[in-house]
Amino acid sequence: MQRWGRVVNQAEANPSVKIAVAGSGYVGLIAAVCFAELGHQVVCVDIDHARVAALTAGEVPIYEERLPELLAKHRGRGLSFTTDLKKAARDSEAIFIAVGTPQSATGEADLSQVEASVSEIAASLSEYKMIVEKSTVPVLTNRWIRRTLLTNGARAENFDVISNPEFLREGTAVEDFLYPDRVVIGADHARARELARRIYQPMIDGSYYRRADRVPGARELGEGVLYLETSAQSAELIKHASNAFLAMKISFINAVSNLCELVGSDVTEVARGIGADERIGQRFLNAGIGYGGSCFPKDVRAFYKVAESVGYDFELLKVVERINSVQLQHFMKKLRGALWNLRGKKVGVLGLAFKGGTDDVRESPAIQIVRTLLAEGCQVSVYDPAAMEKARPLLASEPELRFAEDSYSAAEGAHALLVVTEWKEFAQLDLERLRSVMRYPVVIDGRNLFKLERMEQAGFQYHSVGRAMVNGFATEKGGQR
Ligand SMILES: NC(=O)c1ccc[n+]([C@@H]2O[C@H](COP(=O)([O-])OP(=O)(O)OC[C@H]3O[C@@H](n4cnc5c(N)ncnc54)[C@H](O)[C@@H]3O)[C@@H](O)[C@H]2O)c1
Structure with missing residues (x-):
């Protein structure tokens, strides 16, 4: 005192x-x-x-x-x-x-x-x-x-x-x-x-x-x-352990979302029910395409490595990482399930930043997705409200990539539109207008930005994470995994 x-x-x-x-x-x-x-x-x-x-x-x-x-x-x-x-x-x-x-x-x-x-x-x-x-x-x-x-x-x-x-x-x-x-x-x-x-x-x-x-x-x-x-040591540990815990929470809900898809339940409902428990909390329970950014991937790995260096095998963190990378592959599978062949298809991508509200593209899953699409022979049109300048050097010299001036222009003529960053403005798009500019009305949403009923009404074939597919073909569901 x-x-x-x-x-x-x-x-x-x-x-x-x-x-x-x-x-x-x-x-x-x-x-x-x-x-x-x-x-x-x-x-x-x-x-x-x-x-x-x-x-x-x-x-x-x-x-x-x-x-x-x-x-x-x-x-x-x-x-x-x-x-x-x-x-x-x-x-x-x-x-x-x-x-x-x-x-x-x-x-x-x-x-x-x-x-x-x-x-x-x-x-x-x-x-x-x-x-x-x-x-x-x-x-x-x-x-x-x-x-x-x-x-x-x-x-x-x-x-x-x-x-x-x-x-x-x-x-x-x-x-x-x-x-x-x-x-x-x-x-x-x-x-x-x-x-x-x-x-x-x-x-x-x-x-x-x-x-x-x-x-x-x-x-x-x-x-x-x-x-x-x-103590100085404890403070250092608090930071790494906090980030590792948050990454674990994301991987946990992503794993649950995969289960939801298999049994036909809705991960947003499940997450709400889990998160209502104060011991768990609602935040970081949004299923998606996995964590990215300049912190979680490197901090999870560094935490694992520092534990290893003092003789402790922090196995849990390896599983967290594995679930995270599988989640991105699972997302790409949904696109293949919807379009069959990707070569020559036109794909619009909404988002480049690793999350909404920032221009940071370091370790962004969105960038990985764009690269995969280009490698598979797609023509890609991409838009992000803030991250275009930071993304340009990373995606330079890609003749099949176009930086669009807005979301509608990214979707123009597309066989499918991918939503990969959770910008608020994407959630507020005029869906009828969006549908009218696309070649096929296919949206694959890695951030669960839209309500299922709304997408159904707007006539989209809509695939999201851990939720039912909307307006899809019966065979696709089994083909998703
Ligand atoms: N970005 C986040 O959200 C976040 C959150 C919490 C903690 N952190 C941690 O904070 C640290 C910084 O992250 P960041 O995102 O700000 O990185 P950053 O890359 O945006 O910034 C680092 C800056 O340091 C400068 N720099 C490098 N060497 C220097 C030197 N010798 N003298 C002066 N400047 C030098 C670089 O030029 C760069 O501008 C990292 O350890 C990161 O893990 C980041």
């Missing part, structure tokens, strides 16, 4: 913390604008000169709700951009590492960007600073960072390494950051715990949520956020 009171006073005396954020991607940039929004002085660093120049000039490099407003509000005031990590670190009390941790060829997390950034920071630690792992990293990475800093000449008393995993979701990243389910701080020393609290103080005491100019959020947090202090 005493310690808590002292922290609040200190925070009141000096509420603003000088923060450097290494990495200006989906996590680094959002963290940087949100720390500025909390009242801190933030410098956001990237090695990508073009990105830093664009951010400095006021451009918004990623599609994310509320990001443009927050950038406009704080750029040039509490928020600046640079490529000079050494200087940014020298001028800051807290340095957040938010660089990429992609999957390596062998499945482990590739931590070379983390190592490169901390090696650079080492020379700037002439006085005490807190180094914060914001990137998703395997358990015990904090020790490697510490060792790297010491090897590069930093003195032990001049730094602490803590873990502050990020749980934001692309598409709702700003709101997730400012209105999180919890903030997790894995710090082994009091000095770092105090500095971390100063940074999150407006969220801890709820004062941010009482500000007139706050970013509005869906949840009521006037009493403050749930703020969990743990």
